[in-house]
Amino acid sequence: MAAGPDSNFNPDMEFFVDMQRCIGCRACEAACAECETNGQEPMIHVNYVDRAHSVQTTVQVCMHCEDPACANVCPADAIAKDGNGVVHSANTSRCIGCSNCVLACPFGVPKKMEAAELMMKCNLCYDRTSVGKKPMCATVCPSGALFYGTREEIRKKRPNSDPVNTFKFGAQTVHTKVNIMMPKGSTELRVH
């Protein structure tokens, strides 16, 4: 699934996520279900962080890892990363629905569609981004939790934050294509 020469993917535009700004309105979920690559099924995740104690919500898109754990653990070679660094949803004829990717993704992204025995996940709205448009979710987010644009734009918009794309999960470091907004000067986000 390498991007063909006719692909108009704009490498200057990037995804910047600030989940602390998420208000749980689920506009992105509705927009995601409009994406033609996943046919009416929203792939974005919106959920309460700790429902018993707070109303904080979080939003999660695929981070498009440099060395994706999901693709590594797939026994069917169903997940591929293309030349633009986009990690695609499972190849429909190969995926055997084993859920390895669902459990191994450090960001909890892939979804297993039980009846269809198929994994599906966010593919950065490839139908849109491959022609230079923004992903659906980022066009509707009212709170700025999801932003898709250039580094220049985000620097102006969020002068006191820095985008980070290095994450630590225990002993594991993960580098991603998608950024998370952190306090200025941060270079990584340690999760555990």
Next chain:
Amino acid sequence: MFKIFSDLNRKALLNASIAMVLVIVLVYVGSRDLQNFDAALIAYLFGTVFAVFGIMYRYSVWVQRPPTRLYWRRTWKFVFSKRFFPYLGFVITQFVKNILFQRFIYPRGKSRWIGHFLLATGCMLAFAVTIPLTFGWIHFTLLPGTTDIYVAHVFGFAVSKFELGGLIAFNAFHILNWCSLFVIIGAILMMRRRLTNGGLIATQSFQDDWMPLVLLLAISVTGLGLTFDYSFMQGKTFEFMSVTHAITVILFLVWIPFGKFFHIFQRPAQLGTNVYRKEGERLGMAVCPHTGEAFATQLHVNDLKKVTRELDFNFDMEGGGSHLDYSPEGKRAALAKAQFAAREKEGSFFG
């Protein structure tokens, strides 16, 4: 220049060679020392033998990948244990439902399922007929002293007689036409999806997605063309039809190991993962430390810890435990909490 040889996978090469030799031996024995072998099919035989070699090679390389190897080993160990017996019925129903009928495609879309079912059924039926013919395992003769009674021979033994012009003869000689018709309808349904679905248009490629459909269509159309030619055109296009049919079929065979058609051989693994999950449920579920709910089998979580290690990932946490102990929701919450904590520490939630 000889890098290709050092890159070859030794084990796979061995398996592929054994499979190839085995097929050749079976052709020799099954056709009674080639007496019943139809020389007109020699090109198809070469194509098939190459396909067997290629499929076995790729399959062997495939099952050596750590996640695949784990499932492979778990499956066979389980199949040969006494705990497998209660699952026999489950495996058989799963095989019929999900391999023969590919029912799991239905929830993805009705025409998607119908299209694929026709493609797969047409092809599998055609294989069931053409492979034994190509190998010389089946052949037909006229019953001596008659002009309308056919005898079918399997491995050189006469197994049944049928009258020319009867129902059996009609179906036996026309089954490949039915197969072609199935495949043509299936391919057209799939092509329609690929022309109209925006998501497919954005992600498909000619080589991976269109070539297989075009090839199947070409095989079926020229196959039907052969019958059409001798039924209605007095053999005027026979040369063209038979040559293009042979070329497309051989391309198909030779390409199986490299392209999309390899999924035909990968799919049975789906049965293995379903049994794995069922047996895992019996052994016990993993509970997420964050949500407090069961989210996967403990067997699966433990196996993934091993597999990720083999693949040079290490999600072990300092205070013990692993990031993989968390459910997908737990993992997302952990990330959100960590980002929130960083913002809180900074003293400003919006920056």
